[in-house]
Structures are given as C-alpha cells and as structure tokens.
Amino acid sequence: MTDRLTYTELAVLMKKGAGLTVDPRDMEKRPGSAFDEFGLDSLGLLGIVGVLENRHGRALPADADRCKTPQEFLDLVNTTLMTGA
Amino acid sequence: MKTRKARRTVVTGIGVVAPNGTNTEAFWKRTHEGISVLDRVTREGCEQLPLRVAGEVRGFEAAELIEERFIVQTDRFTHFAMAAADIALDDARLGRADYEDSPFDIGVVTAAGSGGGEFGQRELQRLWGQGSTYVGPYQSIAWFYAASTGQISIRGGFKGPCAVVASDEAGGLDALAHAARSIRRGTEAVVVGAAEAPLAPYSVVCQLGYEDLSTRDDPARAYRPFTSDACGFVPAEGGAMLVVEEEQSARRRGARIRAEVAGHAATFTGAARWEESREGLAQAIIGALREADCAPDEIDVVFADALGVPAADSAEALAIADALGAHGRQVPVTAPKSGIGRAYCGAPVLDVAAAVLSMENALIPPTPNVFDVCHDLDVVTGQARPAELRTALVLSRGLMGSNAAMVLRRPTDIQV
Amino acid sequence: MTRRVGVTGVGVVAPGGIGAPAFWDLLANGRTATRGITLFDPAGFRSRIAAECDFDPAAHGLDADQVAKSDRYVQFAMVAAREALGDAGLDPEKVDPWRMGVSLGTAVGGTTRLEHDYVAVSGSGARWDVDHRPAGPHLERAFSPSSLASAVAEQVGAHGPVQTVSTGCTSGLDAIGYAFHSIEEGRVDVCIAGASDSPITPITVACFDAIKATSANNDDPEHASRPFDSRRDGFVMGEGGAVLVLEELEHARARGATVYCEIAGYATFGNAYHMTGLTPEGLEMAEAINRALDHARMDGSQIDYVNAHGSGTKQNDRHETAAVKRALGAHAYDVSMSSIKSMVGHSLGAIGAIEIAACVLALVHQTVPPTANYESPDPECDLDYVPRTARPLKLRSVLSVGSGFGGFQSAVALTRTGGRTP
Numbered sequence: 001m002t003d004r005l006t007y008t009e010l011a012v013l014m015k016k017g018a019g020l021t022v023d024p025r026d027m028e029k030r031p032g033s034a035f036d037e038f039g040l041d042s043l044g045l046l047g048i049v050g051v052l053e054n055r056h057g058r059a060l061p062a063d064a065d066r067c068k069t070p071q072e073f074l075d076l077v078n079t080t081l082m083t084g085a
Numbered sequence: 086m087k088t089r090k091a092r093r094t095v096v097t098g099i100g101v102v103a104p105n106g107t108n109t110e111a112f113w114k115r116t117h118e119g120i121s122v123l124d125r126v127t128r129e130g131c132e133q134l135p136l137r138v139a140g141e142v143r144g145f146e147a148a149e150l151i152e153e154r155f156i157v158q159t160d161r162f163t164h165f166a167m168a169a170a171d172i173a174l175d176d177a178r179l180g181r182a183d184y185e186d187s188p189f190d191i192g193v194v195t196a197a198g199s200g201g202g203e204f205g206q207r208e209l210q211r212l213w214g215q216g217s218t219y220v221g222p223y224q225s226i227a228w229f230y231a232a233s234t235g236q237i238s239i240r241g242g243f244k245g246p247c248a249v250v251a252s253d254e255a256g257g258l259d260a261l262a263h264a265a266r267s268i269r270r271g272t273e274a275v276v277v278g279a280a281e282a283p284l285a286p287y288s289v290v291c292q293l294g295y296e297d298l299s300t301r302d303d304p305a306r307a308y309r310p311f312t313s314d315a316c317g318f319v320p321a322e323g324g325a326m327l328v329v330e331e332e333q334s335a336r337r338r339g340a341r342i343r344a345e346v347a348g349h350a351a352t353f354t355g356a357a358r359w360e361e362s363r364e365g366l367a368q369a370i371i372g373a374l375r376e377a378d379c380a381p382d383e384i385d386v387v388f389a390d391a392l393g394v395p396a397a398d399s400a401e402a403l404a405i406a407d408a409l410g411a412h413g414r415q416v417p418v419t420a421p422k423s424g425i426g427r428a429y430c431g432a433p434v435l436d437v438a439a440a441v442l443s444m445e446n447a448l449i450p451p452t453p454n455v456f457d458v459c460h461d462l463d464v465v466t467g468q469a470r471p472a473e474l475r476t477a478l479v480l481s482r483g484l485m486g487s488n489a490a491m492v493l494r495r496p497t498d499i500q501v
Numbered sequence: 502m503t504r505r506v507g508v509t510g511v512g513v514v515a516p517g518g519i520g521a522p523a524f525w526d527l528l529a530n531g532r533t534a535t536r537g538i539t540l541f542d543p544a545g546f547r548s549r550i551a552a553e554c555d556f557d558p559a560a561h562g563l564d565a566d567q568v569a570k571s572d573r574y575v576q577f578a579m580v581a582a583r584e585a586l587g588d589a590g591l592d593p594e595k596v597d598p599w600r601m602g603v604s605l606g607t608a609v610g611g612t613t614r615l616e617h618d619y620v621a622v623s624g625s626g627a628r629w630d631v632d633h634r635p636a637g638p639h640l641e642r643a644f645s646p647s648s649l650a651s652a653v654a655e656q657v658g659a660h661g662p663v664q665t666v667s668t669g670c671t672s673g674l675d676a677i678g679y680a681f682h683s684i685e686e687g688r689v690d691v692c693i694a695g696a697s698d699s700p701i702t703p704i705t706v707a708c709f710d711a712i713k714a715t716s717a718n719n720d721d722p723e724h725a726s727r728p729f730d731s732r733r734d735g736f737v738m739g740e741g742g743a744v745l746v747l748e749e750l751e752h753a754r755a756r757g758a759t760v761y762c763e764i765a766g767y768a769t770f771g772n773a774y775h776m777t778g779l780t781p782e783g784l785e786m787a788e789a790i791n792r793a794l795d796h797a798r799m800d801g802s803q804i805d806y807v808n809a810h811g812s813g814t815k816q817n818d819r820h821e822t823a824a825v826k827r828a829l830g831a832h833a834y835d836v837s838m839s840s841i842k843s844m845v846g847h848s849l850g851a852i853g854a855i856e857i858a859a860c861v862l863a864l865v866h867q868t869v870p871p872t873a874n875y876e877s878p879d880p881e882c883d884l885d886y887v888p889r890t891a892r893p894l895k896l897r898s899v900l901s902v903g904s905g906f907g908g909f910q911s912a913v914a915l916t917r918t919g920g921r922t923p
Contacts, residue, residue: 017221019157039154043222043777046712054218065713130630189770189788197667199644200610205704206629209619212707213626217546220707225714226776226906229609230646230667235907238771244785247771247909248675251610251646251665259664266682290622290633291615294641350688352599353654353663365660368599484641485651487663 098177324431510589673853739846783824811840
C-alpha cells in the first residue's frame, strides 16, 4: 500500500475514467491549476476517487472529491495512503 | 384551427447519422439509390442472440465528430445525437454568434425510445459482477432518456425550452411537433430529433419480447413491408437531428429554408392492436392536414410507417385511403426504412429528412427489398421516381400504440 | 378566447400513504416516510435509506394481467389514475376519446424489471454476451418508456395524443406542463397527466452513491431528508406516482365537476451548464418562474406559496433559494416555501407530479405543508421554509418548481379559480 499516486497515474485515471487526454508533465508543471482547466468535472473526480478506493480497499477522506487541483488531490491521497498503510 | 399560424416553423438544417450514411449526403445518396444496408448483427455480444439482421451504423468514428470525453461519459445513442446535431447546426449555419445574446431563444427537443442501453449494461455488469462501488459516476447522466437533450443543450449553450418525449417510434414526429409548438409560443429555434442505439446485447434481449420483431437471417428478406412475405420489422441504430426555426427569424439571418413543418397530429389506439391503428392513423392524418390547411389531394408523396406486419401494413394502406380518399390509391408511397431498418424514435425523423431531401431533389426514393406489393397502394419500388413534390406526408406508429402524422411543405409554396 | 385548464381529479401513490387523503394526512402532520431500505438488501451501499411505498397492486384494483404486464412504476401510475378519475367523477365512456390525451413523466422508467431480468440473463453480471432464455415475459415493456403512458391510456380508453415525458427530475412538472399546453392550445379537452417512478433498485441507488448525491445518514433515516437545513447531506431516494385529471374549464363546468384549481402557467428552460451541476445564481430557474408567471398573467407578489424542489443537496437548496429571490424579489422573504421531499423523499421523475398534487391539496385545504426536519438554518438559505409544522394560510396562487439532471429548470403556477387577473 505504499505505491504513491503520481501525475502519470493520475493522467491515466483521467483518461480511463473521464476520457481526457492530459499530459502528466503539463499537470506537474502547473500543479496548482484547477482540475477544470484540464477538463475534469466534479463527476470525473468522484470517479477517480471511487477507483482509488476500490483499488486500495479503503475509503479516502470525505473531502477528497472536493479537491480543486491535481497537487491538492495527490497530497491528500498520498498522505492518507502512507499514514494509514 | 383553420387560420394561418402567425409564427411558422421551417427546417433550416438536417443532420443524419444512419446505417446507410454517417452524414446527410451519404444518407441521401444511398436512400435515393435504393440500396439496402441491412446486414447481420455484428455488435459485440449479440452474435448468440436470435436477432440476426439489423441496421447497424458502421464506420461511425465518434472521436472524429465529438470530443473524446463524451465518448467515455455518454452512451452511443448520445454520440449519434450530438454528432447529428452538429451536422444540422453546420448545415443551418447557426453558430454561437447568432444566439450568444439570446440563449433562451433556442431549445433542444429529443425523442428517446430506450436510452443509453450499452452504457447501462456495462454499469449493471460492474454492479452485479464486482459490487456497488464499481458503478461509475457517469451512469447517473448517461443511461437516462434525457441524456441527449441535456448534452446538446450544454454543449451548444442552448437555454431555451428543453424537452424529451419518450413515446416510442411516433415520438420522433411528436418531438418535431413539440418543437414547432414551442416556436409558435415564442422560441426562435429548436435543435430537434432523435437517435437511438438499441443494439447492445441486453437491449436486444428486451426487444425479443416484441412479437413483431423479425428474426429472419436473410438480410434481403428480413424486412419486407407491404408484401405478402412481410414477417415483421428489423431494428436499427442512428437517427437524425434537425434545426427548425421561426420562419421570419430564419429569413432575417439569411438561412436557407428547406421546408415548412406545416401540420401534425397524434392519436393512440393501443399496443399492437394493428387493426385499430387504421382509424388512429387516419385520424392523425386528418388532424395533420387540418393543421396544415392542406387538402388530401395536395399530398404528393407519403413516407409510410411500413411496419412489415401484414395486419399493420393492411391497416396503414386502409388508413391512407380513409384519410386521402381516392387520392390515397394514386399518391406515391415510399418506405426507405426497409433498406436501413427502424431506428425507433429516430425512424420518422430520418423519414422527415428524406422527405425534405426528396422535395428538394424532385425525386422519390424507393422501398428497398420490396417488389411485390400486395396492398392497394402505389408503392415506389426498384428505382427512385422523379416527381415534382410540393407537399409530403410522413407517418409513424409506435409499438406501444401511438400513431402520428406530419405534413411538410416545400419552401417555394410557403407564402411570405 | 383563451382556453383555461382546471384540475378536477387527484390520485396519489406516495410513501407513507396510498391515496390522496392518506398523502395529505402525512403532509399536514409533518410525518416522514423515510426509512431503511426494505425493497432489496442494501448492505454495502453508501446510502441505505429511502422513502418506500407499501404497495399491493391487487389491493388497489389491478388485475393479474395488468400486474404481470407492468413494471412497479406503471402500477403506481395506474392506481393513481384510477383514483384521479374517480375523484373527478369522470366516466371515460362519456368523454370523446379522441379529445382525451395522456401525458405522464418518468425519469428512469422500467429499471426495476430491467435490472431484475438483467441479473438472470447475465448470470449475475458474469457475461456481456447475455443469454436471452432466462428473460421473463413483458420485458419489452420495461425497455420502452412509452409503455407508461400506453398502459394508462388503455386503462382510461384515451385515443388522443398519448405521451411519456422524460426530462429527468422535472419529468412530472413537464408532463403536466405539456398536458396544460395541449388543452390550452385546443388539441384535447381532457388530459390524464402526472408522473411515476420506482427507482429504489440497486443500480439506481448505486449510481447516486457514485456521485454522493444521496444522504448517508443511515442511522437516522426518519430525519435524513433535511432540505434547507445546514446539516443536510443529500437527498433521500423516494418512489411513487401522482396523476391529475386536467380538463378544459368549460368542459368541466358543463358536466358539473368540482374544479379544485387551475393550472395557470408553465415554463421550462435548460441551464446549459452541466449535467448535474447548478449555477450559483439560479438564473435559468428564475427565468422559468418569471415566464410561468407571465403565462399565468400573474405577478410574483401574488404567489402565496412556493413548493420547492428542495432536494436537500448542498448545491440544490442554495441554487433554488437564489433563484426564488431573483424571480420574486423582496416578496421571496414573505412567501412560504417548503419541500415535501423532507417527508416523501425524492422520487426522481415522479416527484414533480406528487408536488403538484400537494399544491392542489394545499389550495383545497388552505394549508401549507411543512419542511420536516428543518431545525438548523443555513446562512445561504435564508427564506421562510415553514419548519416542521403545517401552516394554515389563505392561499390563492402557488408555484411549484423543479430542477433536473440534464439542466432542466421548470415551474408551474396554480391558482384557485378566479385567482388571477382577468
């Protein structure tokens, strides 16, 4: 349970779950940009949270789907998965 | 209601995604050439089912027509509708600049016969195969009947009256009538029509319950309306979206006026009660003629419902005679859908598209796979028939008992 | 001359009470019908609560053939239609069948049976290439949403325009709105109008779980639906149906019928914003309210009660509060506004019709139903939500509003006969 979520994996999840082609390097370069700017809507983020919860067999914090930016989301997910592992 | 309506509805854009063409030009070419594209069902997971022949939309590359995200977030029926709406808006040359300041003036109306069946089956499989937490977030917006209207409204920025009628096949005409009434009440334009994608495996299982579904395996013989060999109907995917506008508003922006939506009426005579549909369809025709202020002998061509069930075909032939009198036995009747199948709500909208194109090209498309008509009707078979066409009548019936008729007029005959 | 549209009959199948009198009793007493789900085993679901109907179709007069052919939501509509016709004293045999229509809404249609049979044909989700043989009879009716209006049309003998309407959660308002237009514009004299849904099934509960739209207050189901309250955490799924007999006013008078009230105005718009999201300003819902009032030739200040969409999601209740303020101006602070979803849950496409039935009954009883469970105000929802207890009030004109997935925003204005400016 130590595999950290990376920008590359996030980009894969965005592609698979919401049909968005996002360059992970672009996200990494401007991690504070809103998900909106990458085309991800609230439903898309909910879907990514669901996939991660199923994959890790545990719930993410209730506010995970309210993260506004990729950076905020990665921080929250990785903190949760590291501390709780 | 004999008085001329103050606000008239005209067709200014046609967008088609059909089994015989994924754009309007290809559709019309194959339609007037009378080419049948009915073929074996090849959609994944359908091979083992007793439905053998259908009208599949092949060569539709959704990614070339709509943004990638919609391919994941919505069902195939919405992909078709969004693509067709785009084609229609392009055809009408109606762009954001035309309505940016008046978004409430443009609405969206679709008819839906079954919703997002393929998407729904995938999510049902996740739920029952893996567990409830595997159901994705887009299920909530992709499966339901309103998906296409909602997505087209959002994508185009159309805030006008948005509607969805789900009154099976006749619903395609009801949607157009709904749009015309909306225009009469003050809306300037409506993106309207229907597209369906009923060939997911579980959707096919559901349709096997229709006793009028043809399960023959010879594509040339599976759907032969108005013949003694009629053995039911073949389902199809696809459909058409139109742009309809208030006539003056269309003229003001210099739009090309393709036809007038002149009259419509709908009736109900009970599910699968085909004999009773004779009176229902006749009443619908009479009502549509009355609204259009049109005499029976002004009808130059009839696009028939053509269910392909002997009792239903007979009822339709009699209804045409009942409503049009002696003219009913002389007027050319066609059913191009025998070459593409019945796309449920999409079917009569495709017929409306074909009717407008027929009037423009002075050419009545034939009824593919039909040569030996056994009813007292002048069915156009074999080849397209050249004819000066001013007024067309489109008929549709639903498997749940609805009957509808629509009168369309060529623009040269619309008095300004 | 304008044709006016009267309501002459009401039928309701709602959680906590079958029949309009039982339904009104629940509302007038502020009881809630929300509880733990019993229609299936909800273990493992995020939201395990709902407002269910204790419904026995045979006890309400449906025969074995009607029950076999129709999905649960169609049965609701048939029972409600029967009650509405009886209430209206309308003998369908004495109406010109070609001048009688049906307009019924549903958001998710026959999903109960569709899901049930899906499990059988797929080996519980094991295969994509399903086996048709285990499918039950009449599955095509569950597949085709038009079977709803069709079944009721056969029941009442209607031969006029028969339409199922499916605009998500505004389906009920829109079905009644279209019926209103069809009478006003002269296509029919009588229209059987309403809506029905039975969405308490694993797939629909799971799909709202996935977007966290429903309440997860599983430990306190009776108090889980909390519209406008600061502690609201989503809607509670409901089910049910309501059917009205709408009649051209002179047609109703000629046969000596009691006219409860008139449908005076209707409008609908799209927000063109997001399939599930709502704009904070509520511009499009406000536009729907304004146009419905224009249609009714009424001014916002004439509205005595707003029957809110009030789903109990964070977003909806703020959106709606903003929209009502935008449309009614200062009068928004004076008007009574409540959400019956606090008591009967949110039955998706059906609820709009159930809410209009509640408006009709409110006008009849001159009483505003309350917002149950409302205790803790939200600073962003600062109107008078009629907390917990029904309010006797002189009511002449009322408004029912709704929002639906897909961006639909609809409003219907009702008035006691003579309640609008001539």
